[in-house]
Amino acid sequence: MSERPISPQAVRFDRVTARYREVTALAEISFTVPAGEILALLGPSGCGKSTLLRAIAGFVPHSGDIYVGDRSTAGVPSHRRNIGMVFQDYALFPHMTVADNVGFGLKMRRVPRSAIGTLVSEALGLVGLADFESRMARQLSGGQQQRVALARALVIKPAILLLDEPLSALDKKLREEMRFELKRIQRLTGVTTIFVTHDQDEALGLADRLALMRRGTVLQIGRPEDVYRRPATPFVAEFLGAVNSRKAICRSADAASSLLEVPGLGFLRAATSPAPIQVGDEARLFVRPERIALVRHGTHDTQCALSATVTAQIYLGRHKEVTLRLADGTNWTANISDEATDTGIGVGSEVTVVVEPRDVLAFAERDFERTLQ
Amino acid sequence: MNRAGWLPWTITGFTLLCMVVPMIVIIGTSFNSGSEMAFPPVGFSLGWYANIFQREQFPRSFQFSLLLAVFSTLVSLTVGMLCAVALSRYRFFGKNAVAAAINSPLIVPQVVLGMGFLVLLAQIGIVSSLIGLGLLHLVLTLPYTVRVLVASLARFPSSLEEAAVIHGANRFVAFVRVTMPCIKPGIVSAAIFAFVTSFDNFTASQFLAWDRTTLPIEIYAYATLETDPTICAISTLLIVMTTGIVVLAERWIGLETVTG
Numbered sequence: 001m002s003e004r005p006i007s008p009q010a011v012r013f014d015r016v017t018a019r020y021r022e023v024t025a026l027a028e029i030s031f032t033v034p035a036g037e038i039l040a041l042l043g044p045s046g047c048g049k050s051t052l053l054r055a056i057a058g059f060v061p062h063s064g065d066i067y068v069g070d071r072s073t074a075g076v077p078s079h080r081r082n083i084g085m086v087f088q089d090y091a092l093f094p095h096m097t098v099a100d101n102v103g104f105g106l107k108m109r110r111v112p113r114s115a116i117g118t119l120v121s122e123a124l125g126l127v128g129l130a131d132f133e134s135r136m137a138r139q140l141s142g143g144q145q146q147r148v149a150l151a152r153a154l155v156i157k158p159a160i161l162l163l164d165e166p167l168s169a170l171d172k173k174l175r176e177e178m179r180f181e182l183k184r185i186q187r188l189t190g191v192t193t194i195f196v197t198h199d200q201d202e203a204l205g206l207a208d209r210l211a212l213m214r215r216g217t218v219l220q221i222g223r224p225e226d227v228y229r230r231p232a233t234p235f236v237a238e239f240l241g242a243v244n245s246r247k248a249i250c251r252s253a254d255a256a257s258s259l260l261e262v263p264g265l266g267f268l269r270a271a272t273s274p275a276p277i278q279v280g281d282e283a284r285l286f287v288r289p290e291r292i293a294l295v296r297h298g299t300h301d302t303q304c305a306l307s308a309t310v311t312a313q314i315y316l317g318r319h320k321e322v323t324l325r326l327a328d329g330t331n332w333t334a335n336i337s338d339e340a341t342d343t344g345i346g347v348g349s350e351v352t353v354v355v356e357p358r359d360v361l362a363f364a365e366r367d368f369e370r371t372l373q
Numbered sequence: 374m375n376r377a378g379w380l381p382w383t384i385t386g387f388t389l390l391c392m393v394v395p396m397i398v399i400i401g402t403s404f405n406s407g408s409e410m411a412f413p414p415v416g417f418s419l420g421w422y423a424n425i426f427q428r429e430q431f432p433r434s435f436q437f438s439l440l441l442a443v444f445s446t447l448v449s450l451t452v453g454m455l456c457a458v459a460l461s462r463y464r465f466f467g468k469n470a471v472a473a474a475i476n477s478p479l480i481v482p483q484v485v486l487g488m489g490f491l492v493l494l495a496q497i498g499i500v501s502s503l504i505g506l507g508l509l510h511l512v513l514t515l516p517y518t519v520r521v522l523v524a525s526l527a528r529f530p531s532s533l534e535e536a537a538v539i540h541g542a543n544r545f546v547a548f549v550r551v552t553m554p555c556i557k558p559g560i561v562s563a564a565i566f567a568f569v570t571s572f573d574n575f576t577a578s579q580f581l582a583w584d585r586t587t588l589p590i591e592i593y594a595y596a597t598l599e600t601d602p603t604i605c606a607i608s609t610l611l612i613v614m615t616t617g618i619v620v621l622a623e624r625w626i627g628l629e630t631v632t633g
Binding site: 057081085092 | 542
């Protein structure tokens, strides 16, 4: 891969809109993927993530424009876009050998036969399948097929690499292995990579940034940790990771935080939320299970805490999953790290639920209702 | 197996009997030494086989039938593939009407079809057996080729063709290099259907025998005049040929599926 390295290209979406008959599959999508980045398109099924990926490939008619580097793709047929793509079912050509599969794009580009041989060997070496050239594609296991598909996509030194649900067809162990492999190979080649997934672990673990999509729009785009810690909407908060949620009313607010009363349970303070909450507003607050600390009842200043009873706990190795019943009867889940559990808290204990203000995610109720539409 | 009872076995046996016994009778009769169509054969002789080649109408019409069947098969596969791609991948106005028109030769009696072609072609002034029968056989074979190819394309995953296109093949090259090799079993069985349909056709074809005749027409003509076992000898050769083609095709597809 050394003689002609991939020159990574940025991808820019400019008001990309697509319709299937009456349904809007993509609604005015605009954002930029910097050169060399791995971007995850994440969202529930039907959110438009696959449609957006296929639009880059030129398989979906759309309005608006998609730029690769500084060139518009409008009017450029799929086979001239210089894109590498790995399909969900790998789509290896069953009647060809592994070498012919990988060399297909080079042959189409009229690369001389001798050069094809060298490049194919290099690409297969890159994905760890150096001795597989003469095997038939259909004789390979799922993981091997995926590596061949990746080699076929990369051997043409594409401007961008597209992956459609790359790991969904693999079993769990292989999936984790391939996640590292994909990242290693992407770093080695530096190719701008866009992949589609509905699996949040895949998105969080593989992507430099992720774009969370819903109903044809991008709700939030950012680094995984930023989107996870500071979700822009209640939907993002709930889609990405488990959350506990309650309704609350804002009692006081200043520039740094707002004090939320959970009726009948107590108060929690939330650091400034994405959408400003006014005093008197109804709000919905979200707390991630791993952000909860439990102390025994009466040992904490209870001004910013909720009371609860432990009803069950499951030891899971890395942490203990504790089920709490709040005073109004609703259940919350808290993940307590192993060393923090030797505090005499057990099933039946009366506890105080303590959450740092920066870990309380609060949204004004009217925003919550709007995003549910 | 033992519990299947007598009724299924009887039905199966009777059906097989109806299919196999006429062939056995024909093959047996072809070896008669006398000039009667006796079964079991009286004596043994290959004389009737020799007779086929002494009467020049048989080799001549066989040659023409073969030419016609190959020609019809190639045209039918080409036209059928275009129809199948259109029907299986696109939505267009009048799609159902097109599909119905392609299938209509299965419904219209062949005598009517042959008569229709006769009147039409005579009007236009086409009195060539090759062109006339070629067109007729295209119409007769198209329902089979289109049906088989549509089924093959429906099972073929579109991602394979997309993979070829995104990695640099234009749509035509992707179709020829990836789609066609992948649906080869379908193409071969469509070809066999078309070939056999064309080669065997008598009912509609008899109306268009102007300058040249086909083998089935010559067999029929001979059978109306003579009662010797020559036509049984011809039939035996045709059975061998057809079986040979099918076996070869199956072996070819079969081997391809295993080794690529």
